[in-house]
Amino acid sequence: MLRIGEVAARAGVSVRALRYYEEQGLLEAARTPSGQRRYPESAVGRVRFVQQLYAAGLSSKDVLEVLPCVHTGVATPAMLARLTKQRDGIDRQIAELTAARERLAEIIRIGEQHVPAPA
Known part of the structure; x- marks a missing residue:
């Protein structure tokens, strides 16, 4: 313990x-x-x-509802719909962040090509 x-x-x-x-x-x-x-x-x-x-x-309420389902494997249709919606939102955020990271990487590459040489 x-x-x-x-x-x-x-x-x-x-x-x-x-x-x-x-x-x-x-x-x-x-x-x-x-x-x-x-x-x-x-x-x-x-x-x-x-x-x-x-x-x-x-939310805390959602977590409380999800925890027993993790152990039993049984979920309600409403819970599955909420979890699916949450997952889809995370997928959108990941896609947006990935696009932002790629754009920043591109800007960094361009900037590195135009850095003045040390004197």
């Missing part, structure tokens, strides 16, 4: 984030007789996964 600080450090999040996840029902902790939180080793992977879902633009 891991202490809250250990999970936070391993997962790369703050202790406050872990408390928030627990409040939202995204993470469960056992309590010692003195009230300290103890997490299983699997909590680190779960927190990282939650972070990925947040980074993908899902």
